[in-house]
Amino acid sequence: MxxxxxxxxxxxxxxxxxxxxxxxxxxxxxxxxxxxxxxxxxxxxxxxxxxxxxxxxxxxxxxxxxxxxxxxxxxxxxxxxxxxxxxxxxxxxxxxxxxxxxxxxxxxxxxxxxxxxxxxxxxxxxxxxxxxxxxxxxxxxxxxxxxxVATATRAWVDALDGTGARVRDSRKTTPGLRMLQKYAVRAAGGLNHRMALSDAALIKDNHVIAAGGVVPAYRAVRERFPDLPVQVEATTAEQVDALVAAGAREILLDNMSVEQMTAIVSAHREQVVFEASGGLGLANAIEVASSGVQLIAVGAITHSxxxxxxxxxxxxxxx
Missing domain, CATH: 3.90.1170.20 (Quinolinate phosphoribosyl transferase, N-terminal domain)
Structure with missing residues (x-):
């Protein structure tokens, strides 16, 4: 947005x-x-x-x-x-x-x-x-x-300045106030993820379990909603390799080490937009950004x- x-x-x-x-x-x-x-x-x-x-x-x-x-x-x-x-x-x-x-x-x-x-x-x-x-x-x-929310977002924007990575919010917002909280993120220099469940697809672990794997889940969404943006959550390098081969171009790296993310991003940098998520804080913002990910998902800028x-x-x- x-x-x-x-x-x-x-x-x-x-x-x-x-x-x-x-x-x-x-x-x-x-x-x-x-x-x-x-x-x-x-x-x-x-x-x-x-x-x-x-x-x-x-x-x-x-x-x-x-x-x-x-x-x-x-x-x-x-x-x-x-x-x-x-x-x-x-x-x-x-x-x-x-x-x-x-x-x-x-x-x-x-x-x-x-x-x-x-x-x-x-x-x-x-x-x-x-x-x-x-x-x-x-x-x-x-x-x-x-x-x-704007103040919390600005702290992340400052921490990531010059790294090439941008902070992005999530749907972890106060019920009824999401629009205002996401506006605050934008006003402070952050980026918005989807506003609602119908704006874009985000395939998470429970969807993967229900569909029988990350690739079947990705293909099911692409077939049903071919024009919508699709992001897929991955927890291993093997999942990322399979998703890239299947055509996925936006992948969320969930709870991975900086070393794991660095290797994955290096292998697929030209094809995929990567977003880091899970266990992130201002103390390790620069280290996470050094992996080469383009986006860093921080639910705390709204929910906390x-x-x-x-x-x-x-x-x-x-x-």
């Missing part, structure tokens, strides 16, 4: 339509983003504990009780730690949705994929105070998670990424 556009420094959005346009430019599915945001907001505004004197409206009761209805505020999304930022437009969507028909102005000060230091102001939001406070936690949850600590600081209030 190709690299996608990211927002330009100083991008300003004044409502949902502006944010939708940015999400489209980012290569994200707008309807899917809106569903993610709505479901996340529903967790906070799910209708439980509705206060009768609020006419049944789903609200943030703390903000309603403490902030006058017409108050406005200016707030900054601020990095509380160094990292690589991603998902700013998604956070912007949360603020725009919560603003409803009230004025809102959202300014992104950095682009997705930017490295930032502690204290960097990432985004400024101006609008109704109650709306900003209602949106705060959902917006921060999403941008912190997506930025965490720590969030990036980002906060909302209100810096002015006006009645």
């Amino acid at each position: 190709s690299e996608q556009a990211v927002p330009a420094t100083g991008s300003t959005w004044t409502g949902v339509d502006d944010v939708r346009a940015q999400l489209t430019a980012d290569g994200l599915d707008v309807a899917a983003c809106e569903l993610i945001v709505q479901e996340a907001l529903d967790e906070d505004l799910g209708g439980r504990g509705v206060v009768p004197d609020l006419t049944g409206e789903r609200v943030d009761v703390t903000s309603v009780a403490t902030v006058p209805a017409e108050d406005t505020a200016v707030g900054d999304l601020v990095a509380r730690q160094p990292g690589t930022v991603a998902g700013l437009a998604v956070a912007g969507l949360v603020f725009a949705v919560c603003a409803g028909d009230r004025p809102v102005r959202i300014t992104a000060h950095v682009v997705d994929g930017t490295r930032v230091e502690t204290g960097t102001v990432l985004m400024t939001v101006e609008g109704n105070t109650r709306a900003l406070l209602t949106a705060e936690r959902t917006a921060l949850n999403l941008v912190s998670l997506v930025s965490g 990424a720590k969030i990036m600590d980002i906060a909302l600081d209100l810096r002015s209030l006006t009645a």
Whole structure:
């Protein structure tokens, strides 16, 4: 999958339509983003504990009780730690949705994929105070998670710089958030594997067992889906030799030593795209890349990424 556009420094959005346009430019599915945001907001505004004197409206009761209805505020999304930022437009969507028909102005000060230091102001939001406070936690949850994936990915991109190998993600993602996590990988300079089971075939050990061998499994997929990309997992040099002879051109080397991978890649370098997988970490990234593999699969950049600590600081209030 190709690299996608990211927002330009100083991008300003004044409502949902502006944010939708940015999400489209980012290569994200707008309807899917809106569903993610709505479901996340529903967790906070799910209708439980509705206060009768609020006419049944789903609200943030703390903000309603403490902030006058017409108050406005200016707030900054601020990095509380160094990292690589991603998902700013998604956070912007949360603020725009919560603003409803009230004025809102959202300014992104950095682009997705930017490295930032502690204290960097990432985004400024101006609008109704109650709306900003209602949106705060959902917006921060999403941008912190997506930025965490971008930060983890960037660490791998840095480690592999100059080796000729690229880091690639997997489907080991948080259910319902795969699209955003894979976007974060792209924004940080990594590559995406397939988004869904129908995008490409990946023949793994259980498929091999079911089909009676790696070559029968490969041939079965090629016959049923001749136009789809096919990658096959191999655990021995013998399997690789047989697959290459059968026509396989993308092979995943699973849990092999660097020595094994070096010999295999050297034998088939001109014919096959090789990807290393299994037991990989930043400590051995350069060593694995030295085998000559073109891709390194790292599920941890999505399934084990720590969030990036980002906060909302209100810096002015006006009645």
